[in-house]
Amino acid sequence: MTTPIIAFNHFSFKYYSQVEPTLTNINLTIAKGEKVLILGPSGSGKSTLAHCLNGLIPFSYTGEITGTLHINGQQTDQLDLFSLSKMVGTVLQDTDGQFIGLSVAEDIAFALENENVNQEKMELRVAEIAKLVEMEPYQDSAIHALSGGQKQRVSIGGVMVAEEVDLLLFDEPLASLDPATGHYAMQLIADIHSQTNKTMIVIEHRLEDALQLQFDRIIVMNEGEIISDSTPNQLLASNKLEQIYIREPLYTKALKYAGSNIEANQQPEQIEHLVLSEQDKRNLQYWSSHSSVEPVTIVEPRNPLLELRDVSFYYQEKQIFSQVSFSIYQGELISLVGRNGAGKSTLAKAICGFEPIDHGEILFNGTRFDNQSISERANHVGFVLQNPNQMFSKHKIYDEIALGLVLRQVSEQEIRTRVEDVLHICGLYPFRNWPISALSYGQKKRVSIAAILVLNPRLLILDEPTAGQDLRHYTEIMDFLCTLNEQGITIILITHDMHVMLEYTTRSLVLTDGQLIADQSPVDVLTNDTIIERAQLRRTSLFDLAIKAGIEAPAHFIKNFITHDREVRRTWQ
Incomplete structure (x- = not known):
């Protein structure tokens, strides 16, 4: 019989600030060495469950607990936070909230310093871990200078360095990573597991990408309860995910749209292993040929809204991007993609004035923009940062969203109308008087977007707007952005x-190694193996499914799926 490392027994938890419990009657056992994925829509309780495991509940977030939780045979309400931290290592979704050291090496070494490890042994161990997470060349780099993906690797390194930790908990490890780095992160987790047999628990929205790690079980939560505990193949053969608006792998969704019934023995966990019957192939071919594709609206070239002319930027003598040139026209909705550290976020900051360019020109509506102040540019361009915590100035949600209007001396009545409209659109109206600190990371994301949207900018730049969002909120946010776009906002x-990128944008700018290597349609980008490899992108699994099914026009099949899927999701609202 396998030894349980985690045992929830009729466990419930209610925050003192709330009327209803967030977790209700949880009964869950996880054996030592298992790899377990926890899924659920925003607000389902999965983060609260994780906080119970790593000790944030009850030591940081207080509330009422009933039932029991045992970790390694010890009841957690009889342990202190330090004892729990020795058993459970956590990589937070918000990596900035986890760092202690000023440099990469200092942060990775933190746990060893607490244990008073010999200096020579510490340096060897830190170098070993830095190499494993591909941060060896950056050991002396400042944490704040790293990209989101690089920060994620440092966080993983800081957890891995403590060898005695039995359980590793990853909270949305893919949220800030490009597809190739995400694949590496999941492979890294798999490698750690194979080398150490530590128990791995992953909380993640990006199911298809997460399934690169072959999980033993997937736990599905909704409204504070566990509604499914099964193998990946069993789950994907069911309709559980559709019922709670979790995005299932695109290839399984396409099969269901085509009228096929998926069985667990078809191995739907990964597209590479998926077994298609001849009937499945016929269903897909028929569905593809009989579906209609909406014509893509092409923005006719005219005077550009934003122009970059040979723009270059250096950070501490290191080139971030060099001689980047492109034009963006009024009404476009485009994607800026590329590997972690390619300079995408820095380029956006340069447009907004947060970073001064070293060479070239930026023009907005034909007027020099790079010599204007940040406040002057903010009247035209809104920038929603990747990390929402970096954007907040107020304690309560309503006040944060209203702040920009208050500073612009808008009337109180107009402020209330505009703020309430945005609160409804972003699904935040019920929480309008809540403190921001009480929100989940995904909810904070929506607050940061709402605070910019309320200002009605002509150009809106959003850094990873859908990261950490379940499918329902992803759809609501993107449909709202499309509505804004239809009203003329670029x-x-x-x-x-x-x-x-495929579903919502008609043009993609691909940035890598400081160079703009492509300015094409998303389909053209994601069918070009050279661009995919250089920019560390990933070909959609719909393309692979089309090939498996013998469909002669994969691009047409992909467009059909995107059109049909959006129509289905519009019925949710």
């Missing part, structure tokens, strides 16, 4: 989500 999406 939008740039910085994203690692290839489906966002």
